[in-house]
Amino acid sequence: MISLGIIGTNWITEQFIKAVDETKTFELTHVYSRTLEKAQSFIADLKKQNIDMSTDLNDFFKKDFDTVYIASPNALHFSQAKLAIENNKNVIVEKPSTSNIQEFSVLEKLAQEKGLYIFEAARHIHEPIFKKIEEIVDKHRDELSGATFSYMKYSSRYDAYLAGKNPNIFTTKFSGGALYDLGVYTVYDAVVLFGQPEKVEYSAEFLSSGIDGSGSLTLKYPNFDVNIIIGKTKNSYMSSEIYFGRDTLVLDNGGDIHHLDWADDNKNVTDVPTVKSQNPMDSEAREFARIMLEKDSATYDKLLGYARIVNRVLEQARTSAGLVFEADEEK
Structure with a gap:
């Protein structure tokens, strides 16, 4: 080991x-x-x-x-x-x-x-359930017509913030906020499944600390848009969806995905058989170790490429919304 x-x-x-x-x-x-x-x-x-x-x-x-x-x-x-x-x-x-x-x-x-x-x-991109999503998207890529990803979860630290305290996750000093805490999952969804977007726009709801408590993000691709809704100051139970014209792949969540359904034009909803890891970090631990031990440069380069695009998209999103971190001032 x-x-x-x-x-x-x-x-x-x-x-x-x-x-x-x-x-x-x-x-x-x-x-x-x-x-x-x-x-x-x-x-x-x-x-x-x-x-x-x-x-x-x-x-x-x-x-x-x-x-x-x-x-x-x-x-x-x-x-x-x-x-x-x-x-x-x-x-x-x-x-x-x-x-x-x-x-x-x-x-x-x-x-x-x-x-x-x-x-x-x-x-989450290493879990079997996400691999199933990739398989479906690849199979129906010619019909792909957009997506909506939602990940809104009331933060356990938000009450402390409202009480006048200063939790790290709600400060620009520690590069917190909805986009960088929950939005990163949904941006990974889009980048891994659809590639690098041509344009990024983020509309943020700012807290008095200067951080984004929630917001909506649009990633523009050549033939479709991906719409993302994120938040740490409220709960949402809205499903996420990937569109293929008349048909839709339904995800129960944009970040912590547990279940998939396929809905057709006649409103028939069919369960998509898949596997959810009991510990959601098992798959990434196994994959990281395998890459290092086997010196799998091809897979490593692919993952590094995803990370590079995601971090660029996150910064582009912040810039479009006027969200500045203290770390930016140290450039």
């Missing part, structure tokens, strides 16, 4: 560690946290033993492990990933991997120069 260090001791890191344990792809050996208490509590909850713990990032990256998984606030991804690569570590970084395309380009170039891997952890 590949030795793994982690940055971040939150729920998503715990889910990733459970995924690598289930798939026997990576072995957790090192943990970085700002406090020793958090690291100890995290390791205890996972029932792990003999895990090296660090509270100093430079010290952490000097340790002997192969790959780091980064799940810190968005604005910290770039500096932590850069330091990791400079210390000869492969990187798996939660989406979005950077705050802007310039940062992404720096990481991509540095990893290439060092002969290392950098993966953006867009876990």
Whole structure:
């Protein structure tokens, strides 16, 4: 197994560690946290033993492990990933991997120069259910006439924001907001299924902090549009859809996809048989490890290409809406 260090001791890191344990792809050996208490509590909850713990990032990256998984606030991804690569570590970084395309380009170039891997952890595109969507789109590509993706989920941190607190996810300092937290899933949907859009327009509903609480995004392709609805300040139970003229593929969600239906022109709705991963991070853990062990450059280049386009689209969307992150000022 590949030795793994982690940055971040939150729920998503715990889910990733459970995924690598289930798939026997990576072995957790090192943990970085700002406090020793958090690291100890995290390791205890996972029932792990003999895990090296660090509270100093430079010290952490000097340790002997192969790959780091980064799940810190968005604005910290770039500096932590850069330091990791400079210390000869492969990187798996939660989406979005950077705050802007310039940062992404720096990481991509540095990893290439060092002969290392950098993966953006867009876990849902690796799941069997998404592979089924790709199969259907490819089969009916000649009839493809657009899509609508929706991912709106009331944030567990929004009440704290309304109470006058300043959660990271609702600040421009940490590159938060609806687009960069939930919208990235739907942009990945469009990019993987349809390619790079010709034009990007984002209309955002801004909070007083200057961040987007929700919004609507349009990706223009040569023969159709993709419309995206996202939000962290409200819930939506609207399905997502991919259109093929008279027929429609219905997804129960634009980001966390659990079920597919095929609806025809006569309003007949048929269940599309597929498989949903019990742990949604199993598939990406398995794929990242396989690519590294088999040195599968073709698949790696394809995934890196997706990530490059997605990060560019996200920045184009922000620019069109006038959404500025503090990281932009450091260019």
